[in-house]
Amino acid sequence: xxxxxxxxxxxxxxxxxxxxxxxxxxxxxxxxxxxxxxxxxxxxxxxxxxxxxxxxxxxxxxxxxxxxxxxxxxxxxxxxxxxxxxxxxxxxxxxxxxxxxxxxxxxxxxxxxxxxxxxxxxxxxxxxxxxxxxxxxxxxxxxxxxxxxxxxxxxxxxxxxxxxxxxxxxxxxxxxxxxxxxxxxxxxxxxxxxxxxxxxxxxxxxxxxxxxxxxxxxxxxxxxxxxxxxxxxxxxxxxxxxxxxxxxxxxxxxxxxxxxxxxxxxxxxxxxxxxxxxxxxxxxxxxxxxxxxxxxxxxxxxxxxxxxxxxxxxxxxxxxxxxxxxxxxxxxxxxxxxxxxxxxxxxxxxxxxxxxxxxxxxxxxxxxxxxxxxxxxxxxxxxxxxxxxxxxxxxxxxxxxx
Ligand SMILES: Cc1cc2nc3c(=O)[nH]c(=O)nc-3n(C[C@H](O)[C@H](O)[C@H](O)COP(=O)(O)OP(=O)(O)OC[C@H]3O[C@@H](n4cnc5c(N)ncnc54)[C@H](O)[C@@H]3O)c2cc1C
Numbered sequence: 012x013x014x015x016x017x018x019x020x021x022x023x024x025x026x027x028x029x030x031x032x033x034x035x036x037x038x039x040x041x042x043x044x045x046x047x048x049x050x051x052x053x054x055x056x057x058x059x060x061x062x063x064x065x066x067x068x069x070x071x072x073x074x075x076x077x078x079x080x081x082x083x084x085x086x087x088x089x090x091x092x093x094x095x096x097x098x099x100x101x102x103x104x105x106x107x108x109x110x111x112x113x114x115x116x117x118x119x120x121x122x123x124x125x126x127x128x129x130x131x132x133x134x135x136x137x138x139x140x141x142x143x144x145x146x147x148x149x150x151x152x153x154x155x156x157x158x159x160x161x162x163x164x165x166x167x168x169x170x171x172x173x174x175x176x177x178x179x180x181x182x183x184x185x186x187x188x189x190x191x192x193x194x195x196x197x198x199x200x201x202x203x204x205x206x207x208x209x210x211x212x213x214x215x216x217x218x219x220x221x222x223x224x225x226x227x228x229x230x231x232x233x234x235x236x237x238x239x240x241x242x243x244x245x246x247x248x249x250x251x252x253x254x255x256x257x258x259x260x261x262x263x264x265x266x267x268x269x270x271x272x273x274x275x276x277x278x279x280x281x282x283x284x285x286x287x288x289x290x291x292x293x294x295x296x297x298x299x300x301x302x303x304x305x306x307x308x309x310x311x312x313x314x315x316x317x318x319x320x321x322x323x324x325x326x327x328x329x330x331x332x333x334x335x336x337x338x339x340x341x342x343x344x345x346x347x348x349x350x351x352x353x354x355x356x357x358x359x360x361x362x363x364x365x366x367x368x369x370x371x372x373x374x375x376x377x378x379x380x381x382x383x384x385x386x387x388x389x390x391x392x393x394x395x396x397x398x399x400x401x402x403x404x405x406x407x408x409x410x411x412x413x
Pocket of ligand 1: 021022023024025026027044045046047051055056057058059060127128129130158159160161162163164178179180220254255256257274275276277281286287288289290292
């Protein structure tokens, strides 16, 4: 059997490009295919990452455009802050990050086809069909990776059913900025299971957005209303508006079939509460890389429908689930808990958190990506029931098996 490449990666977003680099530097032949003409555009990200992301991916210092120490958390009428001495999160230039990762992959020997929309994949034969300049081309590769984002064609080809939230974001310029080292997060009943974020990006520029169960039109109305009534600055100017999708993790979906596996947003590998996909995606690159290298070195790689290959890719799914499923299910429970609360309940919750000095606990144990540590601490100290209105006791007991 003749193959054009060892690995064809559909999607040169951050996760596809990071994986292409890892495989190309081990001398495997890799091809990145993306429908975009210019990688990274349009911006579809708030660009906030936990600084621990740097343990998995080295990025040039100049891609970090701000560092934040903590967050102000707001309900309709209450707020409190959580912070640590050191910077907790990094704000990155997301467009430049995508371009950096793409160029790094190409620099390591990966081929690429831009302005090339993949329209079909044959996961059994390893065929990838894409359209470019109204011509259709087909390449054949031993492994196909779907890193093609929330509306993944490869995930569909595998037979997955997927859901997502809409997300909208404004780039906002502010006069007389007072503070650039805290993010603001707004928890409102009509936005759950999502929230509104205000991220200080650089100079006097903020990224202000939300994800929620609403469509884009309604989200823009919510953001306009927020800026008018709740934003802490009066003099501001909306420079640009963006939109995107946040996939919802579904543990019934398969992460592989025949010669194909999926990763990143294509596999809905995002944190349910924040919608963040970069940390989990970069960590999964290492798991996928090992699985793909095992597959390429196995005898089964030349046979279609090989059991050896399926066992290797089964382990990719198993390793992913072992590493992340517990955290994901904790975060779904946090979401479920928040969805039981009205704006009044949230005010009560925030008052109780302050009374019981939970701000200190949150500052100590809180982590935007690994929230189960904090949740476990709340459960251990019996705080879940004592900070939430008694009226929800039964529901909460059911969610948390108390
Ligand atoms: C508004 C918003 C704010 C966000 N903020 C944050 C944040 O602050 N922190 C964080 O960690 N995460 C955030 N996320 C999530 C984060 O952006 C994603 O998790 C991340 O982009 C996933 O990377 P990826 O490479 O898997 O997919 P993507 O970035 O979606 O890349 C997929 C690539 O595949 C290409 N593609 C798709 N279909 C095809 C096709 N048929 N043929 C060829 N190419 C194709 C696309 O053009 C794209 O380049 C946010 C998301 C949104 C929508």
